[in-house]
Amino acid sequence: MTVRSYREALHDALRTELRRDESVFLLGEEIGRFEGSYKITAGLLDEFGPKRVRDTPIAEEGFTGAAVGAAMLGLRPVVEIMTINFSLLALDQIVNHAAKVYGMFGGQARVPMVIRTPGGGGQQLGATHSQNVELYYAFVPGMKVVAPSDPADAKALLLAAIRDDDPVLVLENLALYNTRGEVPDHDEPAPIGTARITRTGTDITLVAYSRMAAVALQVAERLAETDGIDAEVVDLRSLRPLDRDTVVASVRKTNCAVVLEDDWLTYGIGAEVAATISDGAFDWLDAPVRRVAMAEVPLPYAKPLETAALPSADDAIAAVRQTLDAVARRR
């Protein structure tokens, strides 16, 4: 084990795959000489050269579409889209082509490509640059979407994504890039489509992914200290495929759940998780599933407003207490 930052772990995975497999190459805007807006590709142009690390014109639909074509011919492009907000410019290539070529070509062509892109607010980047639109891709059959919350999963899931034969969107997070944690020294990928229980507990299940999975762990520790509440944390890690079994099994054990998400509540990922719990653990529930999400506004630019709009650990703690109050009233 080595302590690495989330940023370094992603970098390590890219470097590992570039060394391991000649068919892997990187493309995107500002990833070469500038080393990426968030420096994930630092040093890779020098090490692997401009054939494998390609600065592209400023055209997201263009380079994403080019990656689809390259992938159809057997290469393994890893696209960096500077932020998930810019993926909206590539929506047609992702939704209508990357995700559908395999099916519409009758299985005769695969699209083994990766789109790496960070989401997340909290950086004062304004309403158009701070969204969490992973839902758009998790909604689409044919896509896979993974969302690591710590450095070990960042590396293991990116390795898995590059080796996968389907298009995989790897959701990174701006607020996580500098977080640190132990990362295994081996290069084993994590299975895509499996959630991970990052803290076992008996009183309540917290379900989250990406940044909010890290927040959920902090929430669980605080609740243990202040309220004597023993929370279980399910880190989804993969939004599509969604590991429904792990979520349901946890709720059948704890009998209640709170979902934490960085996107908007209405039609959000949490709604799908709540429906999953309703389907699989209805008779085990002692309280309605609560969701903690963003305020339903375009994310403000001003720091105090942005902070107020984003879901926080305090919001989650309040939701847990309300849920457990409801449980107590029922019992």
Next chain:
Amino acid sequence: MGDKPSTRPRSGTGRTRRASKRDDEVALQGPTPDPEFVQLLSPDGERVDHPDYSVDFTDEEYRGLYRDLVIVRRLDLESTALQRQGHLAIWASLEGQEAAQIGSGRALRKQDMAFPTYREHGVLWCRGVDPTAPHGLFRGADHGDWDPSEHNFNLYTLVIGAQTLHAVGYAMGIGYDGKVGTDDGEAVIAYFGDGASSQGDVHEACVFAGVYHAPVVLFCQNNQYAISEPVERQTRTPIYQRAAGYGFPGVRVDGNDVLACYAVTRHALDAARHGQGPTLVEAYTYRMGPHTTTDDPTRYRNGSEVETWKQRDPIARVRTFLEKQKIADDAFFAAVDADADRITGRLREYVIDMPDPTPEMLFEHVYAEGSPLQDAERAWFRDYQASFAGEGH
């Protein structure tokens, strides 16, 4: 530098600089060779004649252009300083692009509409918007604070190239309303950069502008860089030559020559307002500073290139011209500097004293008529805030 102006500036007539290397893996070359472009004032401050373009300014107007150039540069330097001192979150500098912005901005008539990127502080100045108005955006207080319809100057657009489509749509609307075809007809200008020229939005804007013969000027400030990527990473042909493919004229102008930028833009706007359709203008200039205060350009370009462009400074040549022609004296230059001191001082005070927005602004302007969901969240938030009463919140 091109001492001789292009004799044939129109679309499809300029020489195409052939890409010498077909393989896009080759290391990119240094500064592009001096291009052919419309120039009316050389870097040495000499007036240059051009067969198609000219200006007829009074001495007063020449002095006014100089004053504009100096003040927008000083505002820009002050803004960078404010960012470095922690009073702004970020700043997108226009340094080096003053002539392109003042020339085109002053070419606009009152009834014309401008669609800026986030760097058009010089055009904003020309439109009569308070120069402190964009600083809420760069401090992180709001998304921009001026009334676009009052000044005919749209709010800054942060998504690369998106505003070109808005501008073309607006121009189509002007045509629909029958406000073209006369001297007091209306025209639209869309600003974008060399990086944006790769975006699909810009291509589609050009397609629509051409097909609908929209009264719009597509004004590209080719400042040679999209963050770190040089223009050679966006295109192998001069940007203005793309106009031929869309069926309207393209002109390249010395973007560091305020007179030429004025003349070319005024000509294009007047053509548009008279119903003669769009023009693509490529103002060939240089971003002297970083893309924004978040990057360090010394990492991706060399000092000699910057030095070369310093010799082409857009302000120095106007000052030399004014001095040589005895249009302005030392008292005038001192008065401009004093003006700039006063205006930048006011900016500094404004930025430092800018209040944070109130929490309830969070729920404003989501829907035109409000909505039950936001109303409920606002009510909850009010109660939540009130619960801290007496705790110093």
